[in-house]
Amino acid sequence: MAFNNHKRKRGKLFLCKIFYTMIAIIFMVLVLIKGTKDNNEPDQIKTAVLNLSTLAPPIDIGRKEGTHVIFNIGSNLDPIVPRPNDDPCTIALAFEPIVGHLIPVHPALHVIPAAVAPEGGWATMNLYNKDGRSSSLSKASFGANWNKNSKLKIVPLISFRTILDSLRNYEIDLILTDMQGHDFASVSSVEGYLAETGVKRLITEVYKDSITTYKGANNDLCKDWLPHMTSIGYVFEGLTQMVGDTETLIEGYRNDKEVVETCKRSFLGNAEEKAGLSEFNAFWRLKSEPTVGRGVEAYQYGTHSSKQQGHTFSNEDYAKCI
Secondary structure (H helix, E strand, O other): OHHHHHHHHHHHHHHHHHHHHHHHHHHHHHHHHHHHHHOHHHHHHHHHHHHHHOOOOOOOOOOOOOOEEEEEEOOOOOOEEOOOOOOOOOEEEEEOOOOHHHOOOOOOEEEEOOEEEOOOEEEEEEEOOHHHOOOEOOOEOOOOHHHOOOEEEEEEEEEHHHHHHHOOOOEEEEEEEOOOOOHHHHHHOOOOHHHHOOOOEEEEEEEOOOEEOEOOOOOEHHHHHHHHHHHOOEEEEEEEEOOOOOOOOOOOOOOHHHHHHHHHHHHHHOOOOEEOOOOEEEEEEEOOOOOOOOOOHHHOOEEOOOOOOOOOOOHHHHHOOO
């Protein structure tokens, strides 16, 4: 009799365990169903927060949010600065890892002693030419007077993406690059983010006719720049010499239609890469930006150096910018 009572008690305990287990399973299923149905918005918010956390923090440049910014990558001794017709609060940034300490103080200029690259870190720079004006992260592709007796210098690197992230609270009017072969690598590293951040105009150092000045540098106008920039929403507005006549547009490269035809011919006659000196300034406008003036007028800024001081506004004008 005692044995039968013990069996009945064990049977009841077993049934209770099954009952509570089923309750728990049903509860878990309901929670999962509710989560699948209602948690789309929280998941999206979480993703947005994660994406935001990958951005570099905004930087304080001593100006109000929305201020106009121009910046020069590889400025050497004479970075661009605001013009007399610009907003007095416009600020200029110069990225110069070699001779930045020789650039005199200007009230609307910040000099950053670093090179710019697709990724941040540090690297060895090859010092070439007088005042290091032709220094590059790559070795020269041929021997010449300007690149003999070169030296090495380790420099810090800031990623191009970090710069755009940090300036997201400001309005970037112009980026000027003179990066000795590394212009395209940095600018293309951010893909369409350049247009998304609203960078209005760029002047970029480019090569043409498959001639390269530095080893391993992909910086050709027709092969690299034109297809990339047009694909992300920029219009080619012309090509000029980097030295000498820097204002007259070169025939065959005066607008976006001419350059397409010229590049077609260039592909046929310049299939093989050649070492040499072939450096030019290419002008790019964000498609949504209106054209201004004729030729490269909208791109012309003054420079600032120990030889010739750039334009400055009054102290009263600058006081209104903070």
